[in-house]
Amino acid sequence: MKVVVCTKQTPSTTATFTVNNGVVSWDDPGGKPNVVNPWDEYAIEEAIRLKENHGAEAAIALTAGGESADDVLKTALAMGCTEAIRVEDAGFAGSGSRGTANILAAAIKKTGADIAFFGKQAIDGDTGLTPVMAARALGWTPLTYVSAIKSVSDDSITVERQIETGTQTVTAPLPVVISVVKEINEPRYPSFMGIRKASRATIPVWSAADLDIEGAYGPGSAKVDWSEITQPPSRDTVVEFISGDSAEEIAAALATKLFEEKVI
Amino acid sequence: MDFNLTSEQEDFRYFVHDFVAKELKPHAREIDAKAEFFWPAVQKMGPIGLLGLNVPEAYGGAAVDTISASIAIEEIAWGCGSTALAISAHNGLGLTPIVKFGTEAQKQRWLPQLATGRGKLSSLGQTEPGAGSDLKGGVRLWARKEGDEWVLNGTKMWLTNASIADLMIILARTDSTSMSHILVPTDTPGVHIGPNEKKMGLKGSPTNAVTFDDARLPLENLLGVEGRGLQQTLEVLDAGRISIGALAVGLAQAAYEEALQYAQEREAFGGPIAQFQAIQWMLADAATEIQAARMMVYWAAWMKDQGQPFTKAAAMAKLFATEVSERVCRNAIQIHGGYGYSSEFEVERMYRDTRLMTIGEGTSEIQRMIIARHILGR
Numbered sequence A: 001m002k003v004v005v006c007t008k009q010t011p012s013t014t015a016t017f018t019v020n021n022g023v024v025s026w027d028d029p030g031g032k033p034n035v036v037n038p039w040d041e042y043a044i045e046e047a048i049r050l051k052e053n054h055g056a057e058a059a060i061a062l063t064a065g066g067e068s069a070d071d072v073l074k075t076a077l078a079m080g081c082t083e084a085i086r087v088e089d090a091g092f093a094g095s096g097s098r099g100t101a102n103i104l105a106a107a108i109k110k111t112g113a114d115i116a117f118f119g120k121q122a123i124d125g126d127t128g129l130t131p132v133m134a135a136r137a138l139g140w141t142p143l144t145y146v147s148a149i150k151s152v153s154d155d156s157i158t159v160e161r162q163i164e165t166g167t168q169t170v171t172a173p174l175p176v177v178i179s180v181v182k183e184i185n186e187p188r189y190p191s192f193m194g195i196r197k198a199s200r201a202t203i204p205v206w207s208a209a210d211l212d213i214e215g216a217y218g219p220g221s222a223k224v225d226w227s228e229i230t231q232p233p234s235r236d237t238v239v240e241f242i243s244g245d246s247a248e249e250i251a252a253a254l255a256t257k258l259f260e261e262k263v264i
Numbered sequence B: 001m002d003f004n005l006t007s008e009q010e011d012f013r014y015f016v017h018d019f020v021a022k023e024l025k026p027h028a029r030e031i032d033a034k035a036e037f038f039w040p041a042v043q044k045m046g047p048i049g050l051l052g053l054n055v056p057e058a059y060g061g062a063a064v065d066t067i068s069a070s071i072a073i074e075e076i077a078w079g080c081g082s083t084a085l086a087i088s089a090h091n092g093l094g095l096t097p098i099v100k101f102g103t104e105a106q107k108q109r110w111l112p113q114l115a116t117g118r119g120k121l122s123s124l125g126q127t128e129p130g131a132g133s134d135l136k137g138g139v140r141l142w143a144r145k146e147g148d149e150w151v152l153n154g155t156k157m158w159l160t161n162a163s164i165a166d167l168m169i170i171l172a173r174t175d176s177t178s179m180s181h182i183l184v185p186t187d188t189p190g191v192h193i194g195p196n197e198k199k200m201g202l203k204g205s206p207t208n209a210v211t212f213d214d215a216r217l218p219l220e221n222l223l224g225v226e227g228r229g230l231q232q233t234l235e236v237l238d239a240g241r242i243s244i245g246a247l248a249v250g251l252a253q254a255a256y257e258e259a260l261q262y263a264q265e266r267e268a269f270g271g272p273i274a275q276f277q278a279i280q281w282m283l284a285d286a287a288t289e290i291q292a293a294r295m296m297v298y299w300a301a302w303m304k305d306q307g308q309p310f311t312k313a314a315a316m317a318k319l320f321a322t323e324v325s326e327r328v329c330r331n332a333i334q335i336h337g338g339y340g341y342s343s344e345f346e347v348e349r350m351y352r353d354t355r356l357m358t359i360g361e362g363t364s365e366i367q368r369m370i371i372a373r374h375i376l377g378r
Helices: A036-054 A069-078 A094-111 A130-138 A191-200 A247-261 B009-024 B026-033 B038-046 B066-079 B081-101 B104-116 B229-265 B277-305 B311-341 B347-358 B364-376
Strands: A004-008 A009-011 A016-019 A025-027 A034-036 A058-064 A081-087 A115-119 A140-150 A156-163 A166-173 A178-179 B121-125 B142-147 B148-161 B165-175 B179-187 B191-193 B207-219
Touching: A004 A036, A004 A094, A004 A130, A009 A069, A009 A130, A025 B066, A034 A036, A034 A058, A034 A069, A034 B009, A036 A058, A036 A069, A036 A115, A036 A140, A036 A178, A058 A069, A058 A094, A069 A081, A069 A191, A069 B009, A094 B229, A115 A130, A130 A140, A130 A178, A130 B104, A156 A178, A166 B081, A191 B009, B009 B026, B009 B038, B026 B347, B038 B081, B038 B104, B066 B081, B066 B229, B066 B277, B081 B104, B081 B121, B081 B148, B081 B165, B081 B179, B081 B229, B081 B347, B104 B121, B104 B165, B148 B165, B148 B179, B165 B229, B179 B207, B179 B229, B207 B347, B229 B277, B229 B311, B229 B347, B277 B311, B311 B347
Parallel strands: A004 A058, A004 A115, A058 A081, A115 A178, A140 A178, B121 B165, B142 B165
Antiparallel strands: A009 A034, A016 A025, A140 A156, A156 A166, B142 B148, B148 B207, B165 B179, B191 B207
């Protein structure tokens, strides 16, 4: 069993955004403006656990992006991934979810993995499409919104999925693509030892020429067009302190307010 | 000359800061109010490497350079002074002597357990009811050889971590003119650990008196060279001072950030108080002094990593950083006005916490004495 985990560099959750003439920029003073997509941290943790506890021969971190995306791969290595690969090519720009899925599928195939983990979605685009599109491109079973791995062997896996009406336990033959939700685990913090190892790691870069990409990618392949980007209007917030003679009175006044504002 | 941290050190800072912001800082007020050591965060520190900063990787440690170790303690202190003191003492006073002076067997026995969080913490016992700054003349605790054992009798005071430790390193008189370090597991019969002392601050960092009543330890529990306990202590304290300096910088940084935010939110006379020069000057002084203190701590740490004599640098860094921290925390309360004096706000805790830093691991007066000795060549 060999595991790959796809991760994406996204803006920090505490970054502040500005839109200027349709161009989005962001910064996070005191922090890092770009981080590992928070959902992917759970996917990375699960990939490492398959290596540590279930005998997977490797837990490979994979990302598509420019040199700065090495940062997220180094975080994955510092957490405990065994190797990392970045795919980059001038021809990949403008790929959208579908093109990116085709590119990642080709890279996943090249790693020889039979389980590919994703976070359930990325916090920037928030589409949640890439895992299923990659599964389609690979011809593998997609297991989405996975909240627990019940058992895994060399040829099959049983997982618990979160669905609207509750949970569902399903078994699928390998290979599979799994997208995870945060209930699956508690991601570990990178260790000093891991950070040191990661900072000295050389990360190979695969270009289009190294991959056997099937299907469209690059400029013109995207099915979604970002025709206009504007700054959301700022919301004016008003703070109101509710007073009263007793806790009951204050609670009643608060409940009335919340009803009036249609919050509850 | 290069004032930049290495990318590895930057990464250490980023990840420790992130860990502390999530796992420790939100609990700091409760830790202080309950006066309880906060194991949930500390247990998570083991796998990260924070419990074995100076310990070689072969024994499960992180083996980071002294600047990285200072960054780690500074960041923990930014979140919680109590926890930072326990972790600083564990790394700097408890584990460092074993790393520096221990036999291979002693390292194998203790380091993997203590550096990874599988066990509890470690503690160094030096001070006694009648011996603080004057260890040489004041230590009355004896370790006498009887057959193949050391027999310890006496009392130690102010042991940071004693009640949350697996192991104590005890400075004991082994003849009338010299002292030695003895490794004492906390569950040794005849060792009595007193209740947690009631203190002004750092309430979540247990401090205990420990009495030794015919406590018997095998002769192989001697740590380092017999008769060189005091010299070993002084060597350990030199490095410990860098750590206390870092801890003071972390507390100052936290208080400064609280004051900076409050000054921009609190309104008086028709605008935020940050528009008034009296407030601006306190903030400007804090930012400047914290920067200077941090640079001095890094400088002392760098000297140590370069293998250069660093006793004077460490004394200067501790003296300056701890006194800066007191001023910054004091002014953070001043900027908060009446609210700053209330335990509903964070800054009064930081002020109480940082008050120890000019006392523990060598008072400001002792630091000035060390510096004076160096500059006067005596």
